[in-house]
Amino acid sequence: MLPLNHNLQKLVDIARKDKKIAIGLMSGTSLDGLDIALCRFSGNGLQTKFSLLQFTTIPYDDTFKQEVKAVFARRDADLEKVCLLNAYIGTYHAELVLQALADWNINPKTVDFIASHGQTIYHAPKRLHKQAGYPNATLQIGDGDHIAVKTGILTISDFRQKHIAAGGEGAPLALYGDVLLGSKAGENRILLNIGGIANLTYLPGDKDYTKILCTDIGPGNTLIDAACREYFNKPFDEDSRIAYSGKINDALLSELLSHPFFKEIAPKTTGPELFNLAFIKAAQERSNTLGISAEDLVCTLSAFTATTITDFITANFPADIKLFASGGGARNIYVMDSLMRGLPDVEIQDTAVLGIDPDAKEAILFALLGNEALCGEPIKIGDNPTVLMGKFSFAG
Numbered sequence: 497m498l499p500l501n502h503n504l505q506k507l508v509d510i511a512r513k514d515k516k517i518a519i520g521l522m523s524g525t526s527l528d529g530l531d532i533a534l535c536r537f538s539g540n541g542l543q544t545k546f547s548l549l550q551f552t553t554i555p556y557d558d559t560f561k562q563e564v565k566a567v568f569a570r571r572d573a574d575l576e577k578v579c580l581l582n583a584y585i586g587t588y589h590a591e592l593v594l595q596a597l598a599d600w601n602i603n604p605k606t607v608d609f610i611a612s613h614g615q616t617i618y619h620a621p622k623r624l625h626k627q628a629g630y631p632n633a634t635l636q637i638g639d640g641d642h643i644a645v646k647t648g649i650l651t652i653s654d655f656r657q658k659h660i661a662a663g664g665e666g667a668p669l670a671l672y673g674d675v676l677l678g679s680k681a682g683e684n685r686i687l688l689n690i691g692g693i694a695n696l697t698y699l700p701g702d703k704d705y706t707k708i709l710c711t712d713i714g715p716g717n718t719l720i721d722a723a724c725r726e727y728f729n730k731p732f733d734e735d736s737r738i739a740y741s742g743k744i745n746d747a748l749l750s751e752l753l754s755h756p757f758f759k760e761i762a763p764k765t766t767g768p769e770l771f772n773l774a775f776i777k778a779a780q781e782r783s784n785t786l787g788i789s790a791e792d793l794v795c796t797l798s799a800f801t802a803t804t805i806t807d808f809i810t811a812n813f814p815a816d817i818k819l820f821a822s823g824g825g826a827r828n829i830y831v832m833d834s835l836m837r838g839l840p841d842v843e844i845q846d847t848a849v850l851g852i853d854p855d856a857k858e859a860i861l862f863a864l865l866g867n868e869a870l871c872g873e874p875i876k877i878g879d880n881p882t883v884l885m886g887k888f889s890f891a892g
């Protein structure tokens with residue numbers, strides 16, 4: 497029998513380790529920076545035990561943000577720029593990982609694997625592109641080979657394609673992490689992540705997997721951020737100061753809420769390809785509200801995010817439920833206050849009480865998906881794709 501090549505042998509050795517040190521990387525739709533979570537795993541599937549050893553978000557500089565924004569969610573993107581960014585982001589993320597490890601005084605050789613989400617630059621489920629003959633599609637760039645070669649660490653990346661190949665929309669993948677780390681017998685739970693886009697996982701206390709639902713809900717921070725950039729030259733509404741200085745415009749709010757996406761059956765996914773500045777302006781035109789103040793606009797968009805979440809939860813889940821929030825939007829007090837008022841019977845906390853740092857949750861998710869890719873088995877959760885995801889990149 498021929499021997500395994502050294503990469504495959506190393507892969508098998510890592511997969512069989514009782515304890516694995518992993519780095520999860522997430523760069524989300526808000527483009528604020530790279531989330532880096534250093535985790536330790538033992539076990540797999542429902543027996544997974546994890547601890548977060550370190551976490552940081554390394555902010556992107558303005559030049560990098562502009563470069564990515566030039567192609568992000570744009571149908572007319574410059575293909576050469578996409579090609580360059582695919583390699584560049586891989587190398588750049590690798591540098592940021594090495595920087596974080598140096599700051600933490602950790603030798604890269606002690607890390608078993610990196611699990612990298614990459615940067616989504618376009619998300620096109622059929623519900624969005626509507627082009628006959630084409631499947632659901634999504635594109636994350638920042639190639640794993642560059643990360644593996646530059647860091648010397650086995651890298652698992654490009655998780656979303658398998659989900660699509662097996663019939664999904666490529667998102668939300670939070671489902672797989674939330675089921676493993678977030679469910680509790682006897683307690684109906686919602687894990688709500690408010691990033692650029694808001695998504696949730698419903699985990700019933702009876703652990704009936706056919707009732708589990710994981711779906712995007714609509715915009716989280718993306719429209720609020722877009723309006724802050726356009727009218728206040730600010731990246732986001734820090735501590736909701738702008739929202740609190742404005743008032744809700746009811747005509748605009750009901751126009752925003754009337755978009756057909758909110759009537760579509762879940763699970764469903766979306767992104768800034770739909771929810772963007774042009775979407776806001778079109779709704780303002782239709783509701784005759786182009787003249788409202790920028791403060792009222794930010795306030796109305798914040799109310800829009802909160803209302804879509806409360807409406808979805810009220811319409812779909814039982815009243816006896818606990819909600820655990822994560823993502824940058826969990827710091828938007830206007831949105832969180834509105835959720836508490838809109839869901840008076842729901843106990844709302846953040847995921848920290850579950851031992852999951854709310855800022856780190858998505859980076860932890862990818863580390864966990866990497867652990868499953870190495871040593872898990874596909875888990876059947878209702879009608880969701882029963883798959884292990886991720887592609888392997890070797891350092892040498």
Ligand SMILES: Nc1ncnc2c1ncn2[C@@H]1O[C@H](COP(=O)(O)OP(=O)(O)OP(=O)(O)O)[C@@H](O)[C@H]1O
Pocket residue numbers: 523524525526527528689690691692693694716717720721731732733734735736822823824825827828829858
């Ligand atoms: N103090 C704060 N006040 C208000 N909003 C905040 C605050 N801190 C963070 N945010 C919001 O959180 C956003 C960043 O959230 P996060 O990092 O979870 O997004 P993401 O991971 O890029 O998104 P996604 O999950 O959609 O991919 C910021 O752009 C901002 O809108």
Ligand SMILES: CC(=O)N[C@H]1[C@@H]2OC[C@@H](O2)[C@@H](O)[C@@H]1O[C@H](C)C(=O)O
Pocket residue numbers: 524525616619634666667668669670671691692693694695712765766767858861
């Ligand atoms: C295509 C894509 O990048 N989608 C992201 C985005 O950000 C939030 C929401 O939209 C979610 O569907 C997804 O990310 C998380 C990590 C997920 O897949 O669960």
